[in-house]
Amino acid sequence: MAIDMQQPERATESTDYSPRRGEIFFHPEELAMNLTETFSGHHMTPARRLAAKLIIEMPADIEEGDRIDYIMSALDNDETITDEAHRDVVVGILEDYKVLQDLFESYIEGIDETTLQGRALRLEDGQKIPDDLGKDSSQSPWSDNPPIPVPRIDDLIKTFSTKGEGVQGVGLETAMIVGAVTLAKLKTTPYHDAAVYKQAVFAKNFLIPICSIISLDNLESELNDEVDIITGRNIGDGRDGSDLSNDIDSLLDEVDRVISLHFGAKDSVDPKRFDFARKNINGIFSELLGEPDLKPAVETGSPHGTLFEVGTVKMSNGTELEVRARGKGRGSYLRKLLRAIGYYEPHSQPLKDEGEFHPIDMYGMTVIAEDDKQLAESYVEAVVNALEGKSISPYPSPSREKECFVVKGSPEFQETIRKAVLERIPNIDMGMFSFKDSGRDFTDAKITGFYETGDRRVSFAPFEMQFSTPDARLVARTGKKAAHFFFKLRKIYGDLVSMSDEAADAVIDIWQRKQDYFTKPDDNIKEYHLTNQSR
Structure with missing residues (x-):
């Protein structure tokens, strides 16, 4: 059951197409190439571009012999592939994809075929969830908690690592x-289609952990x-007669309304859609630390929804700090909203105050500071400015009663x-x-609170500012059993998800491959682009 990367002829022509999946005004294949260019950035060489094109366009059910002929024909007829080295890159990527x-x-x-998740993963693309699940077709794996089966981390790490057996x-x-x-x-497939469930599982259990590591x-x-938007949509539809089933449309509308106020219209390609958010980010840094100089991490002229910025902040004492910033995405907002009102996860946090969430x-x-000192x-400076400034109001996160300033470290550091x-x-x-x-x-160390925007439409911008060091960030990226991706999986699956010591050791190998690959002396621009995408 191959992962079907071939796009439908045109998403808006499908009888099952829902405009709530996003107003994507691209042909699906064009969208796939557009997003590939956006997130690959300076890494998108002619060879990688052709490999991406073939992954997008190659028929999913092609036989192995025909597949090889298809690739060779494309290589022979592409004028940008000028030598054997380029051909090897294309073939290598396509073989890796296989x-x-x-x-x-x-x-x-390996997933039990008697479970909802196992049955859903064995449906053909185009079949519907839950309609085509057979017995108990009123039940959907999207309503399971969690909706995605447990990942096999060891197998994934071995697939990308170059050290160890197998x-x-x-x-x-x-x-x-x-x-x-x-x-x-994910953006263009109707949310009831079995194909989108497979794509969601593939994204969550195969791609997202690797993206986190590198x-x-x-x-x-x-x-x-x-994945979070699709999950929320399907959870709502899977609870017929419940409050959530009745409310899911209005909840999604509310998510779109709030996120659009901060980060621009859904699926917009207008680079100016992030102007309000960028102004707020600059304002928060200015109030707490000093003069900011940030730029978007990737091109903003494609229909991606999350703003990432990178740059520096210069403090009044002349210290220059490396900084990152990102905006909350629609899916993340919906997940937190559903949790806050009692759905989606059983251990939800009640809202402390009535009113808008x-x-x-x-x-x-x-x-990012150089060291703990x-x-x-810098953290103390930000704390003082937060308490004494005019535009910042320290405020605890929903999971805390009163603490707006959170410090973790050794007793001496505290x-x-x-x-x-x-x-x-x-x-x-x-x-x-x-x-x-x-x-x-x-x-x-963290600070949470609200920034007064000066805009009548959105008076306050809720924010969290984290202070870290390169060493701490490396631990969070690759630390043995402490890597951020594994920590998040443990929160979801508990002891059901595991990682062997061998696989944990191999995580650092994957990260180091990224460092070696993108930090060659003559390749600084490429490394800069990749580094920019990190939190």
Whole structure:
């Protein structure tokens, strides 16, 4: 059961097409290529471009012999492929893609076919969920908690790693290309189609973890967002007669309304759609730290929904800090909204206040200090400015009662911040702080609150600003059993998801391959682009 990357003739011509899947005004194949160019950026060489084109256009049911002929014919007739090295790149990417397809087929075979998830994964593309699931067709795997089967992390890591037994070393450029093509598929496939469930499982269990490891956070967020929107839509439809079934349309409308106010119209390609958000990001950095200089991480003229920015902030003492910023996506907002009102996850947090709901991390920012000393100094400066500034109102996240300032690290690090804050503001309410011992290997500090935008349409911008160091970020990216992707999976699946010590060691190999591949002395522009996409 291959992953069908071939796009439908035109999404809007399908009788099952729902405009709620997004007003995509691209032909699906054009959208797939557009997103591939966007997220591959400077890495999109002629060879990779042809490989992407073939992945998009090659028939899903093509026989192996015909597949080889198809590839050879394309290579012979493409004037941009000028030598054997280019041909090898194209063939290598397509062979890597086939490895991923085979791995996914093997994964499906390992899912119990008597479960809703197993039956859904064995449906043909074009069949409907839940209508074509047979017995108990009123039930949908989308309504399971979680809706996606447990991933097999060891198999995935071995597929991309180059060290250890049984590894295959699939190219990282293949993950970039297939991730963008999968995103286009998620955006254009009707949400009841069995194909979109398979694409969602493929995205969540195969592409998103790799994107996380190699810092393709912008693409990772986009994939997560689309899966979350599709999940919410199907959860609502799967609860006939329930409040959620009655309310899902209005909830989606509310998500679109709020996110559009901050980050522009859904599926817009107007680069100016992010202007309001960029102004708010600059304002928050200015209030808390100093003069910001940020730019979008990828081109903004394509229909992706999440804003990622990178750059620096110059503090009043002359210190220049590397920073990142991102906007909340529609899917992430919907997931938090459903959780907050009691659906989607059983252990939901009730809203503290009546009225309109906003996740506190509508705007997420990261400040990267050189070391713990610089982190503590910049964090204390931001804390003082947050408490004394006119446009910032510290406010706790929905999961906390009072703490707006969260500090994790060694006891010495915590005490350094505590003393410095009390020296600057002796009468401060320390109940606004949370201190947690996370050892010496991981240091982290956060501020949450609201920024006064000065715009009558949207008066406040909820934000979370995180302070970290390169060492702590590396632990969060590749740390043994502490990598961010694995931590998130453990929160969802608990002990059902596991990773062997061998696979955990191989995670750093995948990350290092990215570093080696994109940081050659004569390749700085390419490395810069990839690094820009990280949080």
